[in-house]
Amino acid sequence: xxxxxxxxxxxxxxxxxxxxxxxxxxxxxxxxxxxxxxxxxxxxxxxxxxxxxxxxxxxxxxxxxxxxxxxxxxxxxxxxxxxxxxxxxxxxxxxxxxxxxxxxxxxxxxxxxxxxxxxxxxxxxxxxxxxxxxxxxxxxxxxxxxxxxxxxxxxxxxxxxxxxxxxxxxxxxxxxxxxxxxxxxxxxxxxxxxxxxxxxxxxxxxx
Numbered sequence: 001x002x003x004x005x006x007x008x009x010x011x012x013x014x015x016x017x018x019x020x021x022x023x024x025x026x027x028x029x030x031x032x033x034x035x036x037x038x039x040x041x042x043x044x045x046x047x048x049x050x051x052x053x054x055x056x057x058x059x060x061x062x063x064x065x066x067x068x069x070x071x072x073x074x075x076x077x078x079x080x081x082x083x084x085x086x087x088x089x090x091x092x093x094x095x096x097x098x099x100x101x102x103x104x105x106x107x108x109x110x111x112x113x114x115x116x117x118x119x120x121x122x123x124x125x126x127x128x129x130x131x132x133x134x135x136x137x138x139x140x141x142x143x144x145x146x147x148x149x150x151x152x153x154x155x156x157x158x159x160x161x162x163x164x165x166x167x168x169x170x171x172x173x174x175x176x177x178x179x180x181x182x183x184x185x186x187x188x189x190x191x192x193x194x195x196x197x198x199x200x201x202x203x204x205x206x207x
Contacts, residue, residue: 006112008034008106008109008110008111008112008113008114009112009113009114009131009132009202009203009204009205010106010113010114010115010116010129010130010131010132010205011113011114011115011116011130011131011132011133011134011199011205012115012116012118012121012126012127012129012130012132012133012134013025013028013035013115013116013117013118013121013133013134013136014117014118014119014120014121014122014127014133014134014135014136014171015119015135015136015137015138015171015181016119016138016143016168016171017119017143017147017158017161018138018142018143018144018145018146018147018150018158019136019137019138019143019181020136020138020146020181020188021117021119021136022117023185023188024134024136024179024181024188024191024192025037025115025117027188027189027192027193028115028192028196031192031193031196032111033111033113033114033115033196034106034108034109034110034111034114034115035114035115035117036102036105036106036114036115036116036117037117037118038098038102038116038117038118038119038120038121038124038126039117039118039119041098041101041102041105042094042098044101045094045097045098045101046071046094047070048069048070052093052094052097053065053071055093056071056076056090056093059089060076060079060086063075064076064079076090095124095125099126099129102116102126102129103129106129112199112200113199113200113202113205116129116130121133122170122171122174127174130205131204131205131206132176132177132199132202132205132206133174133175133176133177134175134176134177134178134179134195135171135172135174135175135177135178135179136179136181137168137171137172137175137178137179137180137181138180138181138182139182140168142182143158144158144159147161176205177195179191179192179195
């Protein structure tokens with residue numbers, strides 16, 4: 001257990017679609033590291049009963065709600081997909097709430113360091129909450145192949161997601177550590193273990 005004098009430092013973990021960042025994050029969890037996923041936080045802030053959901057329904061109309069009162073993500077995605085102004089409105093509402101949710105969960109960490117996993121760590125500015133950044137990198141062709149296999153989606157959709165995410169170069173520019181995940185899962189696990197032992201030696205994310 002950490003004393004208040006030794007609060008866990010925060011590692012930001014990111015990577016493009018199909019990079020394997022979720023598999024890496026899961027292995028850190030298995031090693032006892034406290035992990036918060038920004039995607040989960042983004043879902044929690046729009047749960048029924050939370051103020052954000054009421055504001056979204058008020059702004060976009062009741063059509064964004066499903067029969068059970070939960071957010072219809074597919075409808076909302078359509079509404080903002082080609083509308084930059086509406087997307088900015090939504091981001092202005094949600095980003096501060098998501099950041100608050102993340103900070104709340106990170107504050108509960110009992111491990112020597114905690115991890116914030118976010119596909120948009122760089123783009124959303126969430127990296128400002130971290131002391132160190134680990135990028136799971138993968139060649140673009142492999143990203144596309146893995147995502148097509150996993151999500152049964154079209155190559156066109158994958159390309160659109162890649163375009164919306166930060167470029168590899170931008171992510172790598174922010175990285176303190178990089179794992180090129182172009183081998184098998186056992187190799188990824190061994191890399192995570194190597195980094196975990198290294199991170200345990202750091203104070204505040206610095207050696």
